[in-house]
Amino acid sequence: MSGRPAADTWPAMPKVELHCHLEGSVRPATFLDLARSRVQLPTEDPAHVYDYTDMASFMVVFERLCASVATAEDVARITQEALEDAAASGVVYREMFCNPTLHPLPYQDFLAGATEGITRARDATGIVARLIPAIFRGQAPEVATELARAVAAGPRDVVVGLGMDGDELLGPPEEFADAYAVARDGGLACTAHAGERFSPHEVQVCLDLLGCTRIDHGYGIVEDPELTARARDAGTLFTYAWLSTTYNYRGPLHRHPFLRMRDAGLRMSLGSDDPAMGGTSLAGDYRSVARALGFTAEDFIRQNLDALESSWLDGPDREAVRSRLWPGTTTPEGA
Template sequence: MTTSSADISPNYQEYLRRLPKVELHCHVEGTLRPATVVELATKHGVALPTTDVDEVYRYSTIYEFLEIYQRVNSTVIDREDFARIAYETLEDGVKLGNLKYREMFFNPTLHTARGIPMATVIDGLIDGSKAAEHDFGVRCAFIADVYRQDPPEVARQMVEEVLAHRRPELIGLGMDAAEAPDPPEKFVEAYRVAKAAGLRLTSHCAEDGPASNVTTCLDLLGCQRLDHGYHILEDPAVVARCRDEGISFTVCPTSTAVVYGWPDLTTHPITKMIDAGLQVMLNSDDPTMFHTDIGTEYVRFCGQNNYSPALVRRLVLQGVEASWLADVEKATMRRAFEAEIDKLDRELLG
């Protein structure tokens, strides 16, 4: 029988939510609070289908979702807007899931194509992350994402422009949007430029594309970790390679349950990835748009799968290991996480 979140003891729900967490797969454009969307739309005179905050993120198909995604982002225009959305999502992560560190995606061309200067985007996001670090103790770095539906030359130009405005908090290059029509090999040049400049590399991969895209991302793009990766299960040889090489996958239960029709989290491909020995860590993807948060991801996924505290601890610590922090920082964070989890074990599990 499938366990629902409501069947989990209150103590274990609290435990899962209060675990210290790293998040490596979260798109800032998908984190706007509904009330913020309405306020920014009013500020800039942007028309929305509704100003009812309870209806802003109501959709029934992926196409409606994408339409809302674009409309929401059209409300973010000046440096203060970008600072606000970065600050608010980090605040939400801390308060709803004890977030300690995040490496957060943003899509530069979704903004520069609207006439927003690259410096406005980058500087605003970093302003907000620094304010959140000061107020809540949460740290954040940023990953610029190639938007797959852009032509390859636009992606390369984006990387060059990002590098021209690079700041220490901007640490990596990723890739998102619809994978099937625009496979990773189209963007080798953009990744070559990023790698030469010392950016770390990841990509959404085998999300709605084949397992062979995993090999492409590793061998042609030079990715050091991968986002999603569910269709890797279709090729045991690729699974074995990634298990043996310790490739980390940043997986997202709720968003993919909605988009890809895997509503039963006990049979979600993530469970099979864990069973196969792959290194996975949990994330919220586009939390407000999918009506979730990083704490809820742990409560839903780990709770419904009856995962033991030992397994949950492993998932948490795999997040630390998969991060792009320096080795000494990882070691320090791991020790702090272990101590905090030990305390939660005593307090909530007895």
């Protein structure tokens, strides 16, 4: 296929995805299989194993899932399956968040399993992937700092940065300044989930105090024109997610934060967030955003180029990914 993609060919568009959680990508049947004899579940029906009603109940299910993934081979399995599913949505490169501190195995074993899964998926589909271990806000700052130390001291073959996720109503970003200082001193790139519940202060703290060069979600920034202008001028990338706003945003579509961010000239990149838990896919989210908000193929092509330019992939793999983007859409680095 060549030329520009038609609106009904979202799965075929080559994509760069920078906002997806490994644990949120575990297939329901795999979750049930791994949980047997390890974690008590309220149901064995794959259609309902991910039932939740709000952010709090979502996090209960998320932590239950993490407790079910207990060996390096478990991690390899979920990583391979998640990336194979991503490839089916047209993803050619993914940077994937993971939460090692929520699993009952050492960081080095978790990383070994994830690395094996990344290798298997690439052999099977050609997808390229890297990991961003993430601080979990529901845990103590000391746990975050210890994770940052382990990541900074550990292998970097597939690890490219440090992130932070979890419910914004729990640990404020200021509590994790020490962990981010460790990460920066160790040469790790930094990002953080912030502004998902529409707080511009969250975004500002992550930029100024934590030293983040990307922001995940970031919707609250549109409530602060000065901060918005600053982020636009700096070229800060925001990795937005449709799933998140389906249960956090209740306003009119014409005031949707995605539209306001795009119209403000912010650089953006759509991610699937937790596709298995939400019953979605990245290609499906492209379709949903296009239908609901009028984003075009040209919007998404530009966003994929911006995502690659803002990614933390380097070396020959970066150019290999660039060559797989839609024919005729690649631009020189930094353009």
